[in-house]
Amino acid sequence: MSKLTLIQAVNQALHHEMEKDANVVLLGEDIGRDGGVFRATDGLVERFGPSRVVDTPLSESAIVGTAIGMAAYGLRPVAEIQFMGFLYGAMEQLISHAARLRTRSRGRYTCPLVVRTPYGGGIHAPELHSESTEAFFIHTPGIKVVAPSTPAEAKGLLLSAIRDPDPVLFLEPSRIYRAIKEEVPEDEVLIPLGEARLVAEGEDVTLIAWGAMLHPTLEAAARMLEKGVHTDVIDLRTLSPLDSATILRSVEKTGRAVIVHEAARSCGLGAEIAAEICEKALLSLKAPVLRVTGYDTSVPLPKSENDYFPDCDQIVEAIEQVVQF
Amino acid sequence: MSKLTLIQAVNQALHHEMEKDANVVLLGEDIGRDGGVFRATDGLVERFGPSRVVDTPLSESAIVGTAIGMAAYGLRPVAEIQFMGFLYGAMEQLISHAARLRTRSRGRYTCPLVVRTPYGGGIHAPELHSESTEAFFIHTPGIKVVAPSTPAEAKGLLLSAIRDPDPVLFLEPSRIYRAIKEEVPEDEVLIPLGEARLVAEGEDVTLIAWGAMLHPTLEAAARMLEKGVHTDVIDLRTLSPLDSATILRSVEKTGRAVIVHEAARSCGLGAEIAAEICEKALLSLKAPVLRVTGYDTSVPLPKSENDYFPDCDQIVEAIEQVVQF
Amino acid sequence: MPRRVLEEFKIEWFQLLDEAGKLDAALLPSPDLISEKTVKAFYESMVLIRAFDEKALNLQRSGRLGTYASIQGQEAIQVACAAALQQSDWLFPSFRESGLSILRGNPMKALYLYWAGDERGNLVPEGVNDFPVAIPVGTHIPHAVGAAWAAQHKKDPIAVLTTFGDGATSKGDFHEGLNFAGVFKLPIVFLCQNNQWAISVPLSRQTAAKTLAQKAIAYGFKGIQVDGNDVFGVHVAVKDALDAARRGEGPTFIECLTYRLSDHTTADDASRYRSEEEVSLWRKKDPLLRLRTYMEAEWAWSEFQESALQQAVSERISASVEDFESTNPIDPLGMFDTLFASLSPDLLAQREAFEQRLAKRKKP
Amino acid sequence: MPRRVLEEFKIEWFQLLDEAGKLDAALLPSPDLISEKTVKAFYESMVLIRAFDEKALNLQRSGRLGTYASIQGQEAIQVACAAALQQSDWLFPSFRESGLSILRGNPMKALYLYWAGDERGNLVPEGVNDFPVAIPVGTHIPHAVGAAWAAQHKKDPIAVLTTFGDGATSKGDFHEGLNFAGVFKLPIVFLCQNNQWAISVPLSRQTAAKTLAQKAIAYGFKGIQVDGNDVFGVHVAVKDALDAARRGEGPTFIECLTYRLSDHTTADDASRYRSEEEVSLWRKKDPLLRLRTYMEAEWAWSEFQESALQQAVSERISASVEDFESTNPIDPLGMFDTLFASLSPDLLAQREAFEQRLAKRKKP
Numbered sequence A, B: 001m002s003k004l005t006l007i008q009a010v011n012q013a014l015h016h017e018m019e020k021d022a023n024v025v026l027l028g029e030d031i032g033r034d035g036g037v038f039r040a041t042d043g044l045v046e047r048f049g050p051s052r053v054v055d056t057p058l059s060e061s062a063i064v065g066t067a068i069g070m071a072a073y074g075l076r077p078v079a080e081i082q083f084m085g086f087l088y089g090a091m092e093q094l095i096s097h098a099a100r101l102r103t104r105s106r107g108r109y110t111c112p113l114v115v116r117t118p119y120g121g122g123i124h125a126p127e128l129h130s131e132s133t134e135a136f137f138i139h140t141p142g143i144k145v146v147a148p149s150t151p152a153e154a155k156g157l158l159l160s161a162i163r164d165p166d167p168v169l170f171l172e173p174s175r176i177y178r179a180i181k182e183e184v185p186e187d188e189v190l191i192p193l194g195e196a197r198l199v200a201e202g203e204d205v206t207l208i209a210w211g212a213m214l215h216p217t218l219e220a221a222a223r224m225l226e227k228g229v230h231t232d233v234i235d236l237r238t239l240s241p242l243d244s245a246t247i248l249r250s251v252e253k254t255g256r257a258v259i260v261h262e263a264a265r266s267c268g269l270g271a272e273i274a275a276e277i278c279e280k281a282l283l284s285l286k287a288p289v290l291r292v293t294g295y296d297t298s299v300p301l302p303k304s305e306n307d308y309f310p311d312c313d314q315i316v317e318a319i320e321q322v323v324q325f
Numbered sequence C, D: 001m002p003r004r005v006l007e008e009f010k011i012e013w014f015q016l017l018d019e020a021g022k023l024d025a026a027l028l029p030s031p032d033l034i035s036e037k038t039v040k041a042f043y044e045s046m047v048l049i050r051a052f053d054e055k056a057l058n059l060q061r062s063g064r065l066g067t068y069a070s071i072q073g074q075e076a077i078q079v080a081c082a083a084a085l086q087q088s089d090w091l092f093p094s095f096r097e098s099g100l101s102i103l104r105g106n107p108m109k110a111l112y113l114y115w116a117g118d119e120r121g122n123l124v125p126e127g128v129n130d131f132p133v134a135i136p137v138g139t140h141i142p143h144a145v146g147a148a149w150a151a152q153h154k155k156d157p158i159a160v161l162t163t164f165g166d167g168a169t170s171k172g173d174f175h176e177g178l179n180f181a182g183v184f185k186l187p188i189v190f191l192c193q194n195n196q197w198a199i200s201v202p203l204s205r206q207t208a209a210k211t212l213a214q215k216a217i218a219y220g221f222k223g224i225q226v227d228g229n230d231v232f233g234v235h236v237a238v239k240d241a242l243d244a245a246r247r248g249e250g251p252t253f254i255e256c257l258t259y260r261l262s263d264h265t266t267a268d269d270a271s272r273y274r275s276e277e278e279v280s281l282w283r284k285k286d287p288l289l290r291l292r293t294y295m296e297a298e299w300a301w302s303e304f305q306e307s308a309l310q311q312a313v314s315e316r317i318s319a320s321v322e323d324f325e326s327t328n329p330i331d332p333l334g335m336f337d338t339l340f341a342s343l344s345p346d347l348l349a350q351r352e353a354f355e356q357r358l359a360k361r362k363k364p
């Protein structure tokens, strides 16, 4: 065990899987000599050579598209898209192909592909470097979506994602790539996809978050604890398929829920979770289900981004609202 | 006034706007001599010439991308994407550019662009001809989304969409292109964007639908009426921005809501509407808000598609469930 | 040097059997290609896939198929490709390759099922390395490139062929895919069935380039234009390119100039946008006609042989149609069962609800 | 004819002022181009934008700008383009055109604001027909094509220029955009600043084509490679192409071969992936150096003149920096106010909530 940042944990997971399975290949822009713009692939081309760690031309659609062909042929490609905002150029490949290959071929061909991409804001970068449009992909049948919130989580989930027999979009919260250090097991500790994690327990309110937003949520939970309000904090980790059982179990206990995400509010994942709760746990509810989210605007440039993203104060306010309802 | 089908109403609206405003130009695949694969643009190239009704190469991204440039330059482009399933190739242009041009340029450039596309299933066509992924675009700040449900609605909404100063995605329910004939005013009757329509009134349950799904919903409403259950039926027409006031007003009255859409369930627009209701009208609710939707699978090929889409029976069942709750 | 030529390029045209059915034997790489056995096999294949196509149009007219995309006029290309490919090679077709699919080993019954809107028709049998039909034009090209890349990576001695139409050359994915193939020198052949129309859009509206073959120049590899109605010419070009690919010499782009004799699909009415003169001009260049003329001259191919062949083919087709029509209705639950390797609890619940709904429907 | 050449293409290299600062006067279209006035103006512009850039790098190091993309090494192209463009022409830049932007009439203060992460920096003044910086590589090309199309439609006597890097040529939107321009014969010039690197990816990994210029062949129009460090060569090539565009002769693709002397951006460390030798080789080809050498030879441009110019420029830069630094903080509510022409009730409510949140923050 050693203390690693999230980006180091990603690097270690890639290292581990490439060591273990010769079919794992990486492709993307600047992932070779440069080691990735965030250094996620640092040292990998030196270790595994340029035919397994491949710098590609600047073509997001072909990065995903060729990875689909590789996966169908029998490799385990892990594609990096430099920022989530550049994934939009590959949407047709993801939606019309990666997510459908198994169905289209009646199971003859599968697509064990991972698309890794940094997501979310807070790194003071130019436009389209702060996207968190996970909802697009949650609304896309046939693809899984994962978003780790800590270094150890990142490693365990990425290992599972690479071994998953179906396409997985792996969203790495760039804001906390280096913000947290945590003990990460040297060995492989797989975290199964599809299972949320209860990070804190309490009977008053259920808080639901994922990725970077888990941290202000935990901070808010801590502040509420001082005021005597006890919260369940759920780290979703897999966003699709959703672990509704864990969510519903908690809300049935607490009767109150606050969902936190960076993404724009309308049709974000928060809506799906709130809708599920209101359908399946209505009678348990003691207060409206609140969403603390980004606004329905584009993420502003760095000078205003901190005003844009949900923060601890807002989460605290929402918790107080549901408690006092 | 004459009785028109929805596709004829679209054609008439295009005709009307092109006659009125020389800056309106149409572009897309097969919209010229062929008149569009559904004949939406029938007769327009003969009337307005090939420089205003332009057959383009097979390039969805460039159709939207060049239309953005045209719009910024001062034209009013109306782009046709042959089927919604081919819009995915233009997502980057829509999300990263059309939706952001006004913001990115601090208001200097605007993007009065309409992207028309047939959407939804039920026409026994090959894969990707049955998509209804409106939620992607509702989750995209900076773009409006409209889906008419009848011929007259189509005309009035399309006129408004073309005159709107911002980008509008105009989703035409191909299943009912020719299914209904209705009196459509010869003149221009503009239907403002952003306002839902109350199609039927009743105090027991609120039904919410749009596009082709309005019709099985109305059928279900009629069947429930026979059983003495009175429903408000809301035709959303503009999906983004959402007319939540109309929805909430109705649910505050009825205390029960059923939302119907063809799109996959997870993170569909139904989720957003349910979440809004549960946040803002919780205390009015007498039953869970139910969603009758497509499954979280790809839309199957024609032999199974009728099994896939929501139908009147399912809607009736959901209404009965909320009434009996 | 202030002004100088950096590079020069040539785009060539290639044809072995001309419009009149005359062969230029000087260009033949080997006499085997025109052995009576080979040529007859080519012709039989052409007749078979033409008959398949005619039956499909019939079935569609009587409501037993959905929308169908005819291959008429493009049979020479498809027969030539099938003959040039090895069993272990991979094929990534678009949607107008029913003939090629059949010759690769996909049962005709499966093709009828597919065009009838039955997902089971997309199940390619084990041992046939073909991707299923993909409807979004041009977007399958990167998959072919990825498979070629994987083969190169695994040092498998195979080549990949991907086929598409003239319209597909305008899509971004065509560009990105070919560019990758060039950069990584992949074992792949790009074959464009340039039938001069993309639904109603003529070639001149698809590109300002005089040939599509010259698009290969942008990617640093060879492009050639071949007479797509000449089965020998296409066969030699494709075989050479596949062999070069297998030898590690990288990709080739082959433009086959041909013509779509039918409507775009059965949902289309081509008379809206193109002249009967143009079509009848190309009817005279029908690839079947051309090869038959050659066989008549070379081996006195007779009316009698022709009708025996037609008879045999028509029996095969009838048997397939019978198979197709006696297939049990599809179980719609399949759409859940090929979605993921295993279903999440929520998806299982959706599947169960679906099952109940289907059961209820059956009742009355 | 069975085998024949359909088409032949040539890709040419063009240069007026060579590495040693020697001019090939025979290729000059007009002596005006090298009048002392013009040349000095070119040089002054180059010095100005170099100084702007150096200051930006400084400001970034001291934390007053965010990520910044340096233009060093590419000044000749930007000065040449600015001079070739008319005021009424439209420009669609990518993100490495700060110099060109300044010369088009965008205030330096605005550029500093933009790179400091302040949206107001993207507001192009009225009368300057430039699109704002677009970060997604290559995807602005179709916008330029669309504007050219609109201009053609409206019969406006203007041309459009769009600029991008070598990496951008791999994107699907490059392909789709250029193809449209060819088909519709639009008044547009595509200018690639081929600085041989896309972050860490060298040109050889971007394409197997020997030149980028030859990509134009795919679209049926002319492509040419120009020495991008030669302000005269680029100017002549761009002006010719813009003039041709305005005359209705359609598009041109110009590849300017140059080199990115700095890191990709201030967030990059180029020493990880390229050698100091390569960089220093290109430092010797610095476009400023080359033009200064020419002026020294031609008009005995002196140390004194040089330092007077540097002094003047540095004062202009300082004034802009002062302006920039004394700008009031941005009002984040602006993000709502430029979202739509008018806000829906729900968006108004979000705006109000945001306002309250900002007010609360200010309080303590």
Ligand SMILES: Cc1ncc(C[n+]2csc(CCOP(=O)(O)OP(=O)(O)O)c2C)c(N)n1
Residues within 6 Å of the ligand: B029, B058, B060, B082, B086, B089, C096, C135, C136, C137, C138, C164, C165, C166, C167, C168, C169, C195, C197, C198, C199, C260, C264
């Ligand atoms: C991305 C995409 N856009 C549009 C369509 C609708 N469409 C189907 S086939 C076709 C024309 C294809 O032309 P071409 O590539 O020449 O192939 P051909 O039909 O001639 O074989 C079009 C526009 C589609 N299937 N996919």
Ligand SMILES: Cc1ncc(C[n+]2csc(CCOP(=O)(O)OP(=O)(O)O)c2C)c(N)n1
Residues within 6 Å of the ligand: A029, A058, A060, A082, A086, A089, D096, D135, D136, D137, D138, D164, D165, D166, D167, D168, D169, D193, D195, D197, D198, D199, D260, D264
């Ligand atoms: C679509 C897209 N993919 C990736 C990036 C990240 N990125 C920014 S600049 C760049 C390299 C661009 O190279 P080039 O086009 O040669 O321009 P240069 O930076 O050399 O001026 C990359 C990969 C991006 N901005 N947009």
Ligand SMILES: [Mg+2]
Residues within 6 Å of the ligand: C165, C166, C167, C193, C194, C195, C196, C197, C198, C199
């Ligand atoms: Mg075609």
Ligand SMILES: [Mg+2]
Residues within 6 Å of the ligand: D165, D166, D167, D193, D194, D195, D196, D197, D198, D199
């Ligand atoms: Mg570059």
